[in-house]
Amino acid sequence: MSKPSLYNAIRDHDFSETTCFLCGSAVENNMKSREHVFPKWLLHHFGLWDKPMTLLNGTRLAYRQLVIPCCQTCNNECLSNIEQEVQERFIAGAAEVASMDRGRLLVWVLKIFYGLLYRELFLSLDRREPGAGNIVSAEDMEQFQLLHLILQSCRVPMQFSIMESDIPASLFVFEVQEPANADLRFDYKDDIANRTMYLRLGGVGILAAFDMGAQTFAGTSFFSRYQGHPLHPVQFGELGANLFMKARVFNRTPKVLIGESPQGVNFSVLSMAGLSSTPVFGTWEAEDMAEMLMFFLGYSLEEVMPVEGRNTTWLENSDGNLRFISMDTLPWITPTEACL
Ligand SMILES: [Zn+2]
Incomplete structure (x- = not known):
């Protein structure tokens, strides 16, 4: 063969x-x-x-x-x-x-x-x-x-060599509470241009940026706090908005070297920091995040940005502790649910 x-x-x-x-x-x-x-x-x-x-x-x-x-x-x-x-x-x-x-x-x-x-x-x-x-x-x-090419790692032996990550993507898994209403247990969103996806499958939430691992380091320090806790779907949505925004302000086009050897394919990503003097990730405006939160959560502008220039967070209490939101309480009334 x-x-x-x-x-x-x-x-x-x-x-x-x-x-x-x-x-x-x-x-x-x-x-x-x-x-x-x-x-x-x-x-x-x-x-x-x-x-x-x-x-x-x-x-x-x-x-x-x-x-x-x-x-x-x-x-x-x-x-x-x-x-x-x-x-x-x-x-x-x-x-x-x-x-x-x-x-x-x-x-x-x-x-x-x-x-x-x-x-x-x-x-x-x-x-x-x-x-x-x-x-x-x-x-x-x-x-x-x-x-x-990355997808073909399941059919062709492939070694990845990336400074920023162990895999050529930024991938995070979360525990999410399951809505009682079966119609609300699945949610999929993607952003083709910025190569991100958000997948909520009942009790499992997956966020992925197909960015050659660029968000792995920053994302691990930000997201790890929320992993292993039963998040409310709204909280997982807020994390999704965060990953999508970060991908939008990503200032690099990753460069990859492909080499083929008898052992398989070597897939190496060049270090991203060194490619340019601008920061790898830019910053975003609260107005842009507000739009992203509205897309993810279906809330109004007043709910996601009650004060000009400041976004609502559902992740933490005012004392900075991780917030637990029960499935029985608000804010789990989305426009989708309201019209069911
Ligand atoms: Zn085939």
């Missing part, structure tokens, strides 16, 4: 319904050769199978229709193994998910982020006119290309 090699899907612009999204081999155009972007067990667990999701271009698809072309080998030898581990750990709780091998958990979350991108964007790119009407910049495509 020949050694699997890296597939440069994005550089070669090979997106089609009959090309495996991961390794590039030819597949039939049928359901046997399809991978669910959000795994089937997850859709069943949260009652999402027939629920609609709105794509970037405005079309609505049921979650079960969110599939991407995938060959049997990638499915059986690579993805399903990770899928099974995540499912088992998910059932056992947030602490089990948090103690999973981070490289494997990264592949799991990245497949969802990249899979959505693939479904929403890449399959509709017109390869006959590569320059026409592209809504993605060349620089974004270059970063997406790197994400696709």
Whole structure:
């Protein structure tokens, strides 16, 4: 059997319904050769199978229709193994998910982020006119290309060498309280341009920035305080807003060196601090954070910024101690819930 090699899907612009999204081999155009972007067990667990999701271009698809072309080998030898581990750990709780091998958990979350991108964007790119009407910049495509290489760490042996992190992403797992209302137990948000995602799965909250590990250090010092405590979904939403804002003020385009050796692929990220004299992360205005909090929590401007220039926090009491918010009390009345 020949050694699997890296597939440069994005550089070669090979997106089609009959090309495996991961390794590039030819597949039939049928359901046997399809991978669910959000795994089937997850859709069943949260009652999402027939629920609609709105794509970037405005079309609505049921979650079960969110599939991407995938060959049997990638499915059986690579993805399903990770899928099974995540499912088992998910059932056992947030602490089990948090103690999973981070490289494997990264592949799991990245497949969802990249899979959505693939479904929403890449399959509709017109390869006959590569320059026409592209809504993605060349620089974004270059970063997406790197994400696709990272995803292939499940099929090709790959070593990561990064000064800022152990994996080429910033990934954090939280314990979240589960709402009694089953319709409120699942929440997904992403920011394609800044490559971040927020996933609330019942009692498990996952935040990821696909930034080559840039937020790992700063994020660990900020988020660790809130990990291992049963957060209210509003508190987890506030943490999500924080990660998304940080990614927005990230002042670097990470540079990566790829080397192939008989042992596999060496994926090295150049030190980010040294690339420029400006700080790696800028600061944000309270008004911008207010908008982000409104997006995450569904609250009004008065609730997220009661005083000009200052944002509300749900994370701490006025004495600075970690705040516990019971699921039975406010503020868990979101506009979504109010109209149910
Ligand atoms: Zn494949």
